[in-house]
Amino acid sequence: MENYTKIAPQKGASFTMKKGEILTVIDPLGMQVSDMVLFNRHDTKEKLSSGKTLDFEESILITKGNFLWSNRSHKMMEIIEDTNGRNDFLLAPCSPETFQIMYNNHEEHPSCLNNLRENLSEYGIALDDIPTAFNIFMNVQFDSNGKISVLPPTSTAGDYVKFRAEMDLIVCLTACSAEDSNGGSFKPIHFLVSDEAQNVF
Numbered sequence: 001m002e003n004y005t006k007i008a009p010q011k012g013a014s015f016t017m018k019k020g021e022i023l024t025v026i027d028p029l030g031m032q033v034s035d036m037v038l039f040n041r042h043d044t045k046e047k048l049s050s051g052k053t054l055d056f057e058e059s060i061l062i063t064k065g066n067f068l069w070s071n072r073s074h075k076m077m078e079i080i081e082d083t084n085g086r087n088d089f090l091l092a093p094c095s096p097e098t099f100q101i102m103y104n105n106h107e108e109h110p111s112c113l114n115n116l117r118e119n120l121s122e123y124g125i126a127l128d129d130i131p132t133a134f135n136i137f138m139n140v141q142f143d144s145n146g147k148i149s150v151l152p153p154t155s156t157a158g159d160y161v162k163f164r165a166e167m168d169l170i171v172c173l174t175a176c177s178a179e180d181s182n183g184g185s186f187k188p189i190h191f192l193v194s195d196e197a198q199n200v201f
């Protein structure tokens with residue numbers, strides 16, 4: 001099926017979903033991260049919360065069968081399929097400062113945070129309102145001492161994650177702009193919103 005929406009490399013997209021609808025996020029070429037943030041469509045002060053999700057799901061690895069929770073302790077989405085199985089919910093979206101601090105790159109550089117801000121402004125959501133994103137396909141490893149390393153995604157071409165909306169939502173997705181998170185190259189992300197009955201995968 002070709003009816004998915006395409007996010008160009010190092011870009012983003014925002015859209016709304018109704019409770020019960022299914023979002024499929026696809027890595028069409030492999031090894032590409034997509035940052036996702038969620039807001040309650042009717043009250044944008046309610047938003048995705050990493051802390052609540054890791055707490056209530058009792059895991060730092062969030063995949064099929066887990067819920068994504070809001071800062072007000074409500075379920076926002078359920079992950080109903082995950083063909084790759086590795087996502088991150090620890091690290092903040094890459095920002096201009098990420099490239100200055102982590103990469104010592106002081107040139108202009110695209111970032112997830114800027115793409116989230118640009119695509120969410122039409123909903124009245126400002127930079128400081130953007131929470132820690134759910135980083136689909138991101139491969140963050142940690143050892144028993146807590147040392148973190150960002151490795152290339154394990155996703156291969158065509159891997160996808162499916163989410164069911166548990167409330168009416170504003171969703172923003174990116175095709176991540178950070179070299180280390182994406183195996184050194186930038187690829188597109190595809191997505192599709194459908195009713196359960198029209199499920200294409």
Ligand SMILES: [Zn+2]
Pocket residue numbers: 035093094111112113175176177178181
């Ligand atoms: Zn990013």
